[in-house]
Amino acid sequence: MPSLSPVAHHNADPDEGWSLPAWVYHDPEFFRIETARVMRPSWQVVCHVSDVPGVGDWHTLDFLGENIIVIRGEDTKVRAFTNVCRHRGSRLVDGSSGCAKKLICPYHAWTYELDGRLSGVPGKREYPTLDMDKSGLAAVESEIWRGFVFVRLEGGGPSVASMMAPYEEMIAPYRFEDLRAVGRVTMRPRTVNWKNVADNYSDGLHIPVAHPGLTRLFGKGYGIEAEEHVDRMWGGLIDKPSTNLSERMYQKILPRVDHLPDEAQRLWLYFKLWPNVAFDIYPDQVDFMQFIPVSPTETMIREISYALPDAETPEKWRREMKAARYLNWRINRQVNLEDTELIQRVQDGMASSSFTVGPLGASEVCLRAFCRKMRGLIPESRLHHAPAPGWSHRSSVSAVS
Secondary structure: OOOOOOHHHHOOOOOOOEOOOHHHHOOHHHHHHHHHHHHOOOOEEEEEHHHOOOOOEEEEEEEOOEEEEEEEOOOOOEEEEEOEOOOOOOEOOOOOEEEOOOEEOOOOOOEEOOOOOEEEOOOHHHOOOOOHHHOOOOEOEEEEEOOEEEEEOOOOOOOHHHHOHHHHHHHHHHOHHHOEEEEEEEEEEEOOOHHHHHHHHOOOOOHHHHOHHHHHHHOOOOEEEEOOOEEEEEEEOOOOOOOOHHHHHHHHHOOOOOOOOHHHOOEEEEEEEOOOEEEEEOOOOEEEEEEEEEEOOEEEEEEEEEEOOOOOOOHHHHHHHHHHHHHHHHHHHHHHHHHHHHHHHHHHHOOOOOOOOOEOOOOOHHHHHHHHHHHHHOHHHHOOOOOOOOHHHHOOOOOOO
């Protein structure tokens, strides 16, 4: 019998079985580099098309120092721009949502149409070099995927649709296009690096250890997998009644959803779209969230829930579904509290000089995939210790996806 060739071992990545080093979770220079190479080219969800239903309706997103406005034009098309006047840089609108016939700068009254065109300049003759056709609002790349409006500050990578392609058939029955917001956007600040939030979201090993509620609901049936741009996690509700009242009532009253296949009736699905957008899909609702970097040790978790309108459904079904959503919120509020403590413990522990990298088990496929992508984009993340100050300016290594 011929011996096995050792060639594959020569090409193996020596860091494949290891986590990212602790210093990249708090280093200011690394934060600047990952903002440019990881975050600016990434897709961020702003809202659902149902959040801007009429002409002039707008929604905003604060991301990496940019305020992005998504607005529906006279032609009903949804577009995205930076919320910045082209005259002196003033913000045009304030708040997270609203409606406008035109966008009029509150500083000098420069006026923009809903499609971004500059249409009015007081004292226009004072600006002989002004080209009105070239001075409209700065456009931001956008994509509507299954009713959700995504934007990115820099392009070049795959579309949201292509990233989610492996799961389109699985997601289709949930009728994302018909969803409507439940409540308002919630902002939850956390004093941790965004990667610790993202790592925790895709970590399956901590579920039976730190989330007793989810363990009571799923038993041993929690699973994870990693595609090129998407992590998927899932757990099916078991029949054994939970000892917790909210969980037991949720198991009992969750109504059947006729448009979902049988295998999805009692299934909780979790997806993380590279690098920081996550959405939880339940039979009763869909929660979108993103882990927005604020500083090396600060993250803003932005989230909102969506559900299908139930106004035309039977009254009993509506009562059961509303109760299920409330119980879902109670269950996941406790999960969030547990995760908040976990990620803070990790962030605090990473400040110790005794910790550099940790081993990743073969089953930790999502964390392995995340580390692999980060190392490809920022090769310095292979270093177990932070390089000398100024490394980000001296680095000439080209990032590869």
